[in-house]
Amino acid sequence: MRSISPRLAPLFRLALRHLIRNPAFSLPAVFCLALGLGGAAAILSAWWAVMQAPLPVGQPEELVSFRIRDLRRGEGELRLSLPTVEEWDRGARSFEAVGGWSVWLGFQFDSGDGVERVVEVRTTPNLPRLLRLQPSAGRLYSPADADDAVCVLSHELWWDRFGGGREVLGRRLGQDDPCTVVGVMPADFRLPEHGGGEYVWRPLGEEPAYLRRREARYFQVLGRLQPGTGSAAAQEEIQTRISALAHDHPELFGNLTVELLPVQEHFTAPYRGLFRVLLLAAAALLHVGTANGAGLTLAQTLS
Helix, strand or coil: CCCCHHHHHHHHHHHHHHHHHCHHHHHHHHHHHHHHHHHHHHHHHHHHHHHHCCCCCCCHHHEEEEEEEECCCCCCCECEEHHHHHHHHHHCCCEEEEEEEEEEEEEEEECCCCEEEEEEEEECCCHHHHHCCCCCEECCCCHHHCCCCEEEECHHHHHHHHCCCHHHCCCEECCCCCEEEEEECCCCCCECCCECCCEEEEECCCCCHHHHCCCCEEEEEEEEECCCCCHHHHHHHHHHHHHHHHHHCHHHHCCEEEEEEEHHHHHHHHHHHHHHHHHHHHHHHHHHHHHHHHHHHHHHHHC
């Protein structure tokens, strides 16, 4: 570096003098380069924050997502019923725990400024523990809360409707089916396919009877592998369970297949197409900025 710097210093001084003496050229050139570089940097920063940044869960490398598909109908990603999720959790050998969640609509509560309506997420009681989440405030529910009317707020709901105040902890929320707020979700936690937003998280307890039917497949599923267990062994176990269900319930499971995916891949899947477009836009911005800068330089040289 010491041998190169003396050679470059005169060139930098010459370029700086040239830019100062020709503001009509230098200002548009700098603007074009700044636009291209700044736009590309902003898009790449967003891509890293959403697609590459570690999820706010404990040991994410142990988490897998269950992608269920119907081979005969060629349908997209399917869900499982609550009885199936609970059976897989109780009898799992390759998994430390298996849990699921379902997004419901229509949780209503009085925020002080009138009746508000937000999304309600019902989960198996073990889901926060399975994810090893750290609450932003209070605590998260556990299987011990399955029969209690408790709930956890998403970080966005906590800040937007309650100003991030801890006095909301212990408050009863809800009109038709009230619950007691015991905690707040981590700030960066997002639902696959739904992203961030204003949610109320609740454990399943005295759920409606229809959720106990095998055909009521409303739950997306996650599992945490046992320490030292590879995904291939877990995949084999799940496929064996699907085959057993297909034998007992061929009309429901006869054509289903389950693929285990790293949870990061599942959580970021909804944004993959968008960021492909944005990364192309970043490349285009960078190209336009540098091309315009080069064009201005060439025009200045020829003039």
